[in-house]
Amino acid sequence: MNPAGQEILSVSNLTRIFGGLTAVRDVTMSVQAGEVVGLIGPNGAGKTTLFNMLGGSLPPSSGSVRFDGTDCTGAPSHVMGQRGVSRTFQITSLFPSLTALDNVRSAAYRTTRAGWGAAILRSAAYRREEEELRRKALEILAFCDLDHRADTLADAMSYGEQRRLEIAIALAAEPRLLLLDEPAAGMNPEEGQRLVEMIRRIRARGVTVLLVEHHMRVVASVCDRLVVLDHGVKIAEGPPAQVLNDPEVIRVYLGREPVDA
Numbered sequence: 001m002n003p004a005g006q007e008i009l010s011v012s013n014l015t016r017i018f019g020g021l022t023a024v025r026d027v028t029m030s031v032q033a034g035e036v037v038g039l040i041g042p043n044g045a046g047k048t049t050l051f052n053m054l055g056g057s058l059p060p061s062s063g064s065v066r067f068d069g070t071d072c073t074g075a076p077s078h079v080m081g082q083r084g085v086s087r088t089f090q091i092t093s094l095f096p097s098l099t100a101l102d103n104v105r106s107a108a109y110r111t112t113r114a115g116w117g118a119a120i121l122r123s124a125a126y127r128r129e130e131e132e133l134r135r136k137a138l139e140i141l142a143f144c145d146l147d148h149r150a151d152t153l154a155d156a157m158s159y160g161e162q163r164r165l166e167i168a169i170a171l172a173a174e175p176r177l178l179l180l181d182e183p184a185a186g187m188n189p190e191e192g193q194r195l196v197e198m199i200r201r202i203r204a205r206g207v208t209v210l211l212v213e214h215h216m217r218v219v220a221s222v223c224d225r226l227v228v229l230d231h232g233v234k235i236a237e238g239p240p241a242q243v244l245n246d247p248e249v250i251r252v253y254l255g256r257e258p259v260d261a
């Protein structure tokens with residue numbers, strides 16, 4: 001684990017061009033270990049495009065990404081996952097007909113070592129790992145307030161529970177940096193508050209968090225720092241109280257949508 005305050009993610013002059021459109025232009029930013037950083041901006045600002053480049057699902061047109069001191073520019077998502085970056089998506093990525101436990105267990109499986117040969121032979125090492133996987137998946141479910149839903153099918157869970165299950169799945173990969181894409185989208189205020197508490201617990205667990213979010217109450221109450229994009233360009237950065245009162249930030253939001261959406 002990186003000591004708190006040490007740079008874990010460093011993005012330099014990152015740019016992504018789609019045809020004639022520059023979705024992200026020359027963005028430079030960094031995240032320190034132990035921080036919760038919010039990436040905000042109006043619709044179409046380039047947040048998802050930037051996230052996709054950090055998570056490895058989209059190669060940049062230019063610029064660089066360093067994670068934990070290693071150049072990861074253009075590395076695919078499975079490589080980013082191996083290095084310790086895990087993410088959730090705006091659109092649900094759950095297996096609807098698996099239980100919550102099996103959803104988490106299948107994600108945790110990638111961190112095990114016994115391999116297929118041992119699985120087919122059902123060796124002692126494999127059985128030990130199976131038990132360890134189950135214990136770990138139950139621990140993560142409990143951490144996400146979902147232990148009572150372990151045997152419930154994902155598609156029988158409430159919307160807020162499904163969103164928490166997605167975070168549980170991302171945590172099962174034991175990331176050091178967790179990328180959350182609009183985790184509060186569609187949540188009611190009570191679910192949003194629960195999410196805020198959960199993100200605080202994730203940080204206390206030693207996981208650094210970068211989140212894209214439109215709900216300003218969530219952003220203001222959980223983030224140490226905000227980075228604001230508009231038209232693909234970083235226009236502001238700093239503590240929430242400062243950034244949300246920045247006249248330029250208010251102007252770009254008022255032009256398109258309310259700040260407290």
Ligand SMILES: Nc1ncnc2c1ncn2[C@@H]1O[C@H](COP(=O)(O)OP(=O)(O)OP(=O)(O)O)[C@@H](O)[C@H]1O
Binds near residue numbers: 018041049050
């Ligand atoms: N695959 C693509 N091909 C072409 N244009 C794209 C592609 N992905 C995104 N864009 C464009 O890039 C710009 C930034 O989009 P992006 O989805 O990154 O913004 P965003 O800030 O995440 O928006 P939202 O808050 O609505 O999710 C938009 O103009 C979008 O239409």
